[in-house]
Amino acid sequence: MSAYNELMAFSRETNALAAVAGRLGWDQETVMPRGAAAQRSDEMSAMEGILHARRCDPRVGDWLADAGVGSDPVEAANLRLLKRDFDRASKVPAALSQRLARVTSLAQGEWAAARAADDFAAFAPRLAEVVDLKRQEAAALVPGGVAYDALLADYEPGVTAADLDQMFGALRPRLVALRDQAFGIEQPPAITGEFSEQAQMVLGSELARVFGYDLNRGRIDKAVHPFSSGSGVDVRITTRTDPADPFNCFYSTIHEVGHACYEQAVDLDYLLTPIGRGTSMGVHESQSRTYENQLGRSRAFCGWLYGRMKDEFGPLSIRNEDEFYRTVNRVGPGFIRTEADEVQYNLHVLMRYDLEKAMISGALDVRDLEDAWNTRFRADFGRAVPKASLGVLQDVHWSVGLFGYFPTYSLGNVYAGCLFKALKDDIPALDAHLSAGDPSPATAWLAERVQRHGALRDGRETIEHATGAAPSEGPLLDYLEAKFGEMAASD
Structure with a gap:
């Protein structure tokens, strides 16, 4: 297999796992029993650990180097996005990535409860923890740069x-x-x-x-x-x-x-x-x-x-x-x-x-x-x-x-x-x-x-x-x- 084909086969498996993680999130917001929140946060953290390890796997860097820039627009776009994701994942410590997945999973249920009770003070400590983790993530992505731009890039790349x-x-x-x-x-x-x-x-x-x-x-x-x-x-x-x-x-x-x-x-x-x-x-x-x-x-x-x-x-x-x-x-x-x-x-x-x-x-x-x-x-x-x-x-x-x-x-x-x-x-x-x-x-x-x-x-x-x-x-x-x-x- 060429480097590009090996990379794409690996990427498809990663994206399939990410789709499974996404359905865990859908389930959490629709039919998951309320009492399952703590276990679900552990499940989400475990999935994020696996995904993070795959996204910054050293083999991805090697395949990207060997594949070059791509021979047609589809290959070039896939390589561009894979490089962007690899560079990002390589900068964020795995422990931080998993911590974010666990804390935000817990925070989602706590937000819903606080919203029902009209009690922001009950939710504020958890939100402060989420904000702190996102600041840490931004600092890892752009040391000394504009933290907000690093987070914005996850949703609208190229816009500041x-x-x-x-x-x-x-x-x-x-x-x-x-x-x-x-x-x-x-x-x-x-x-x-x-x-x-x-x-x-x-x-x-x-x-x-x-x-x-x-x-x-x-x-x-x-x-x-x-x-x-x-x-x-x-x-x-x-x-x-x-x-x-x-x-x-x-x-x-x-x-x-x-x-x-x-x-x-x-x-x-x-x-x-x-x-x-x-x-x-x-x-x-x-x-x-x-x-x-x-x-x-x-x-x-x-x-x-x-x-x-x-x-x-x-x-x-x-x-x-x-x-x-x-x-x-x-x-x-x-x-x-x-x-x-x-x-x-x-x-x-x-x-x-x-x-x-x-x-x-x-x-x-x-x-x-x-x-x-x-x-x-x-x-x-x-x-x-x-x-x-x-x-x-x-x-x-x-x-x-x-x-x-x-x-x-x-x-x-x-x-x-x-x-x-x-x-x-x-x-x-x-x-x-x-x-x-x-x-x-x-x-x-x-x-x-x-x-x-x-x-x-x-x-x-x-x-x-x-x-x-x-x-x-x-x-x-x-x-x-x-x-x-x-x-x-x-x-």
């Missing part, structure tokens, strides 16, 4: 905090102005009534299929925090239900389906190889946000969904399709990021981005995080946070060590704006399809331009290849101003 600061600085003023404009007009009332949670799951499953989710290679379960897990031929999603708010279920489902369809659409020739997955979290989020917002919250698709909801639940408190569209897109005060309207969503993310940078740099002590959160939220959103579950404890990310992840949500929105602009140009009859409940022309375009290529290219290059232009925040802001400006003008 300085890049994000510039982009987010350009986003904020226009978003705030658009929010102020929206708050100046009367917003439609929220939907009211009781909506069977079983019926929500039935219609949610239909929406998943409508947007292209292959349930022969996936499943839908319920969790506290909706997520997508897996790749290739085993891609699973979760959603949640609220008897008073069916939109929470439907749009969480569509969002996670965007992630899942990305993984399901990757060329099966790439299965269990380094490029056989989404290229970055920003690009991943661009798929889920396009599915959820530009397609799922469009006027055309809302007309179809209005009819299906009447079929499923009977008469609604919303009188007609136009009112339904405005209700789905209503701009109003709220505490929860995942339930935020398109105008304010990025403002939630930008707040978290600033707070987590401060924690990693040491400028913000974890003990002061809740006060810092509440102060910043009042400044950004003009409201006092009444309890921790609506504030600092609402997201799972920090408990499981995902520092550097939050900004990819807004980066994904930026990428989605770029993709949707190109998509509309290529599919002039898109609204006609969406009004019939058929987003397949758009999802097929995304599958061909983005999804099937997996991690063949890095994030920014993927968007540029798909759209023909370098990514920028302009298309997203133009889309938001056009959509919400039109609703304001018609008020």
